[in-house]
Amino acid sequence: MAESPDSVVVHEIYRSIQGESSLAGRPCTLVRLTGCNLRCSWCDTPHAFTGGERMSVARVVEQVQALDTPTVLLTGGEPLLQEGARPLLSALCELGKAVMVETSGERDVGGLDPRVIRVMDLKAPGSGEDARNRWQNLELLGERDQIKVVLLDRTDYEWVREVIARERLSERVGEVLLSCVHGELDPQQLVAWVLEDNLDVRVNLQLHKLIWHPDKRGV
Numbered sequence: 364m365a366e367s368p369d370s371v372v373v374h375e376i377y378r379s380i381q382g383e384s385s386l387a388g389r390p391c392t393l394v395r396l397t398g399c400n401l402r403c404s405w406c407d408t409p410h411a412f413t414g415g416e417r418m419s420v421a422r423v424v425e426q427v428q429a430l431d432t433p434t435v436l437l438t439g440g441e442p443l444l445q446e447g448a449r450p451l452l453s454a455l456c457e458l459g460k461a462v463m464v465e466t467s468g469e470r471d472v473g474g475l476d477p478r479v480i481r482v483m484d485l486k487a488p489g490s491g492e493d494a495r496n497r498w499q500n501l502e503l504l505g506e507r508d509q510i511k512v513v514l515l516d517r518t519d520y521e522w523v524r525e526v527i528a529r530e531r532l533s534e535r536v537g538e539v540l541l542s543c544v545h546g547e548l549d550p551q552q553l554v555a556w557v558l559e560d561n562l563d564v565r566v567n568l569q570l571h572k573l574i575w576h577p578d579k580r581g582v
């Protein structure tokens with residue numbers, strides 16, 4: 364995949380709603396870039412690992428503008444692997460929309476357009492990719508940003524409970540989002556644990572998987 368700051372390899376662009384985060388339920392245009400350097404055990408977007416079409420940043424912006432939603436989400440795969448992702452984020456912000464980027468947390472999340480809301484994963488042990496967490500990223504996040512942790516089981520929950528306390532996550536960012544691996548961890552169970560420990564987090568249901576079939580990604 365040849366790198367260029369003026370273009371990105373795009374897997375798909377489509378209209379849907381924000382499935383997760385503090386903007387869940389808001390109409391959203393999703394721009395999914397191709398490629399990821401991680402292989403989380405429960406990954407629900409392996410279709411984005413390969414393929415796609417190289418498009419200029421200007422063409423992506425034009426398509427997003429035509430889809431005309433108040434929010435835009437740049438996701439993947441891992442969008443920050445591509446050099447063109449940063450100029451694309453700035454160009455999307457120029458449209459005056461709420462722009463979010465979802466990242467695995469393995470890449471450096473510094474130096475992005477300050478208007479962008481960063482939704483950064485921390486990978487729990489059940490993902491098989493917890494060794495790839497770039498802990499120094501935590502210093503770069505602020506009130507506008509969100510940290511998301513997807514949990515497979517009780518071991519993952521105990522891991523994140525310890526990380527929240529050790530790293531003071533709820534003080535660092537606007538939202539700490541806890542999600543269940545779909546079909547593996549029961550959200551009722553997660554809610555019971557969160558209430559028992561009185562955690563300052565937002566339990567994050569993947570709305571798109573409740574509205575549509577888990578394999579369907581939008582209208």
Ligand code: SF4
Nearest residue numbers: 399401403406440467
């Ligand atoms: S970082 Fe995201 S896209 Fe990459 S393997 Fe993990 S869940 Fe899948």
